[in-house]
Amino acid sequence: MKTAAIIGGGVIGGGWAARFLLNGWDVRVFDPDPEAARKIGEVLDNARRSLPGLSDMPLPPEGTLTFHEDMADAVRDAAWIQESVPERLDLKLRVYKSLQEACDPDAIIGSSTSGFKPSELQDGALRPEQIMVTHPFNPVYLLPLIELVPTDKNPPEMVSKAKDVLTSVGFFPLHVKKEIDAHIADRFLEAVWREALWLVKDGIATTEEIDEAIRMGFGIRWAQMGLFETYRVAGGEAGMRHFMAQFGPALKWPWTKLMDVPEFTDELVDMIADQSDAQSGMHSIRELERIRDNNLVGMMRALKTQNYGAGAVLNQHDAAMKSGALPTLDQADLSQPILTLSRAVPLDWTDYNGHMNEAKYLEAFAAATDRFMEIIGCDMEYITSGGSYFTAENHIRYLDETHAGARIEVRTQMLLGQGKKLHVFHSMYEGDKLLATGESFLLHVDLETRRPSAPSDQIEDAMARITQAQADLPYPEGAGAAIRKPV
Template sequence: MADVRKVAIIGGGVIGAAWAARFLLNGIDVAVFDLDPEVERKTLEVIANARRAQIRLHGAALPAEGRLSFAASIEDAVEDADFIQESLPEREDLKQRVLCDIDAAMPAHAVIGSSTSGLLPSKLQSAMKRPDRLVVGHPFNPVYLLPLVEVCGGDQTSTETIEIASALYTKVGMKVLHVRHEIDGFIADRLLEAVWREALWLINDGIATASEIDDAIRFGAGLRWSFMGTFLTYRLAGGEAGMKHFLHQFGPSMEWPWTKLVGPKLTDELIETVSAQSDEQAAGIGLREYEALRDNCLVDVMHALERNDFASGAVAKAYREGLKGQEAVKLGSPCGDGLLLTGHTPVMPEWIDYNEHLTEWAYLKLFGDATDVVLAQIGAGPDYVASGFSFYTVETHIRHLGQARLGQKVEVRSRALGADGKRLQLFHEMTNLDSGAVIATAEHMLVHVDAKAERSAPAPAQIADAMQGLVAGQQHLAPPGGAGRSIAMPG
């Protein structure tokens, strides 16, 4: 795939703005076109939420952001774009007309991805002069966090176009589900539609409220769905005999008339009932506040799944691994003052205490992360730990000299004060980049260990030499203030 340097977003609503964020935060330039006079404000608000969520999910691994612009016309947006993501309302006639306009103005090598949630690509491309350049790229909200994207070609879509779109979506951290046969609603939305129709019947018939239906999902099957889906869940329900036993045991009940998969008529009365229940459920909490809460929960679930290298967590882990070398800030790189850059991050909401400052445990976390960067520099990173050896911290001394508040950027710079065959002494310095003040220092003593034997052990020659090299390379620096200090009451 040719390198995609610029993406044009045609349609800057909820989905279009989130697509803009997904591409922008992956270092790709983005041009947005939408007739809405508020498009710039709305897009920037979505990008701010996305930036916060992506930093929580991927931290310093993220590349430098691309450049964002707002175009005055479709032609201006797409004229030098390598890829165009169309995210217009779900009206076939509107999409067909605009796709023809895009086709006429875009470069010959460009590809169009349509965000349609259910319209058939063969119909969307029917009036285009270059129909082979259109493919469906159907995402899920929020696009900047949820990895799934359904890719579906039409009758005239080329294999090359599908490959280009799939490669781009994978590059920006998404999980491509190739829908090999056109079908209304594709795969995921057909499943969601079935649940949605049954939910509307439960409200229409007075069986349950919107809040109760959501509780039935989020406290039950929804937790399993986030990492196992339906079929794997039911396979486990079949016990040692697996899916065949499950189907024999529960199959007869599936023929009972429990569900009403044809949706109820959306009368004014039903619309008012659902809307009133939804307002009550929201309890006066605003849109952006709920979006931030949603994003926090998604990031936490994905982090938990990442620790198990499973489902969407495995996608996030693989994506971050692929970003190595592209980070906006190169951790482990030498600074002009002879120290190593080992930390660079805005202060996250979960790191704030009741005084609205960076809390104590967060300092230790950030200094611990800095130690990991140093260890990676001497060859004692994750692969070394997996081999059965590691460094354990046996003593830590942190001085709190200042404060950092929510959103302020902090940077950690580190040096090695000493090393021998088993031990490594590190000193970290944290600066609030907004104020320029040093807000904390940390001194760590680490011991090399045989993790399997659970005892200290001499470091192998290549690690020991790397430690000594790090110390020697920083010996010219003046002794840091606070090194070797201990806590004592004044005499």
């Protein structure tokens, strides 16, 4: 079993412990804080809840976590040692001196430092070739970036070994080949942070307005395409060179407090344009736009499920459009199957075959069921009061394919609505084309006991109205069907 030693068990150290532990490593922690076990335990609770969901494969069996009062005991025989003590150079150097007297000479010693250069950390070390910067981002157990910063004292095979270990536990090691204070990412963060402080101090914006400016716009773009590729797309068909020619002069304008900028020479333009071509030139601008749009739709739809950031804006917009988009009980023609869903097929509903994924048909039919529940009176207010419907059985027939951007509708016929039983039959259309049918049987449940129960009189009355109105409808083709046993 591989062993990692974590020196310092704060938020960052706890994140490292979780990352290694949940990827099958044994983890030893040294931290003199008497609350270290509790704090790391709470970080682990969050990691166990979230990290496994990132993977479509099962994680290896969890390693063993132990806490040690002696640092030498914690690092002995460890293959990876991660230092995450407070940002004091004198403290870090004392820690390295103590742990190098006890650790395996072949172990990698990584530092979580956000600012110190590796040459500073190696100064006076017993074995400087062991020590390098491995700077993570919080939460360490979820975000993939690690800034791996060695010096010429670190042998290439040691750097390669570090990359392999980091990659094996799901990180993206970004090899920073020239050391600099604060590495790469934190220099961006620091620039944005300084400008934000000036905007607040000068009364231009509040902290909330600044956060909204980031998370509603460029923050989402940067998350999936970075800085230079985003600007390459902004340059249109002419690409990065056109973007720089158009916006380069703005660097001399007093837009920000950060006015120490490099001279915008032809040499700099050529360097950036050439690097951008190497980075993204295999895609046309139209292809990059589609990649960007696919990513943005997927990310913002994920935010919708949490009702957070840009996702909350989308939910508010949906709520505004919902009024009048689908009929209520009194508005619907109850003698016909009731319109319960009308929407476009989103980009992230398609699969490797280029059409709507089979699971998304169920998602659409589930949304139609939810709308039918609202129509009969089982809305969120009713559910909050303690009653709801649970689905007991589903059956879907896939009759035709549909694609991203297609407008689909679902119409719902109630086959049974009496007492605690609800049986509905959904038909999905793209125009006049029948795409699929979905049949669902549900039971009304008391949410306190989690057992079947009778619905409210209001729901019973609504179901009775629909039953009477739809009495003359023929039993739909495919209702009650099942997969036949092969002959």
